[in-house]
Amino acid sequence: MKIDFANLQIQYQTYKEKIDTNIQSILNKSNYILGEEVNILEQELQNFTKVKNAITCSSGTDAILLALMAIDVKPGDEIITTPFTWISTGEMIALLKAVPVFIDIEPDTYNLDSNLIEKAITKKTKAIMPVSLYGQPSDIDAIQAIADKYDLKVIIDGAQSFGSTYNKKTDSNLGDISITSFFPAKPLGCYGDGGAVFTNNDEYAKKIKSLRVHGQNKRHHHQYIGIGGRLDTIQAGVLLAKLENFKDELKVRNKVAEKYTNKLSKILQTPVIKPNRTSAWASYTLRVKNRDSLLLSLKESGIPTSIYYPTPLHLQECFQYLNYKKNDLPISEKASNEVISIPMNPFLSDEQIEFITYNIGENI
Incomplete structure (x- = not known):
């Protein structure tokens, strides 16, 4: 697929x-x-x-x-x-x-x-x-x-x-x-x-x-x-x-996110949207311990993924002059090692969502 x-x-x-x-x-x-x-x-x-x-x-x-x-x-x-x-x-x-x-950041949002x-x-x-x-x-x-x-x-x-x-x-x-x-x-x-x-x-x-x-x-x-x-x-x-079509696309993005969450929330950490907010769902980002093995398995199945973001800014080379050290912002650093984003757009079919979530479930 x-x-x-x-x-x-x-x-x-x-x-x-x-x-x-x-x-x-x-x-x-x-x-x-x-x-x-x-x-x-x-x-x-x-x-x-x-x-x-x-x-x-x-x-x-x-x-x-x-x-x-x-x-x-x-x-x-x-x-x-x-x-x-x-x-x-x-x-x-x-x-x-x-x-x-x-x-540092909130661990859920x-x-x-x-x-x-x-x-x-x-x-x-x-x-x-x-x-x-x-x-x-x-x-x-x-x-x-x-x-x-x-x-x-x-x-x-x-x-x-x-x-x-x-x-x-x-x-x-x-x-x-x-x-x-x-x-x-x-x-x-x-x-x-x-x-x-x-x-x-x-x-x-x-x-x-x-x-x-x-x-x-x-x-x-x-x-x-x-x-x-x-x-x-x-x-x-x-x-x-x-x-002209953006409001409709936002509604469909939310439906895609709901389908992902319904299928994945019992087996891993899915996105948390606070009650007084809505998301534009620029990405659908999961949290996993075995990220490298999951990335490899999804790639072998033809499922594209991305990591947003593998290195937090305080540890980037260009900001060394600020003198931050590893473990200074532990929640950000932990998240950077565990987040993985899966396909998110308003044109995903139910069949594709099923294929993606099935493969995730089989490989975490």
Whole structure:
């Protein structure tokens, strides 16, 4: 049986007519940079998220950078965040010569443990940046309460969670600024790199729009040091076509997750979604002791897998200068040795789900 991890080709064939029409329209107009489709997409993203301002950009990584620049992060500022995430989260902090302060995670959701935040706050702390890992928001009420107490900013790294909710609000509508990624394999993905920044703060939005075009506030006048961080118009055309069906895809992702959980929860640790939250299910991640042998067995059966993430950020070579040591953040380190993600997308058939879960059951 052929099983695809993300099923991007099936998704394209499903929406091919609309995607092709949008792309051809852009080609006909040859307006490839900040064309009208970008403005239309931003409006549709605002409608979807109920956020006042949606600003598209060139990637989820650049979205983090733009968010940090918008709150005026300076060298030496400290940003409290999680080590159990993709490199971009800590990387963009370090790129601005600020200091990522890594604290451990919850053992069930893998998100930032809000109980550990206050101990990590110093006079240099500028912001808290939780990551909505695997598609589920962190405990934002607790995080926001701490931020308010210490006058800190909250940036939500929602690169994996566009479409998720916390207390019935989209996670794009949380914190001072929220970001997402439109990398092709994300829940809402384009056909290259892309991202977006969301905020209800008009001043931040105005600054971010300037920062993404080299700090210009009008042509050839540069108010800030910025970046070339625009979303290509063609990618906006792709996202507009996909966004039309996104709510339905989220529902099917949840059904796929329910089927996995029903078949696997009695034999191993399956994802935990908190009662006041929904997940966008960027991945379906299990926890196993015998990961290497299971990876090999699933590979032999033609079942693709991935590990998100095999090395937490505090132990990455690029962050050696921060002087973290092994066992400093034990929950993150243990998770990195045990997590395994299996195929998750809205195009998995019941037969494929049965095949995947049967093979897991036979080999753990």
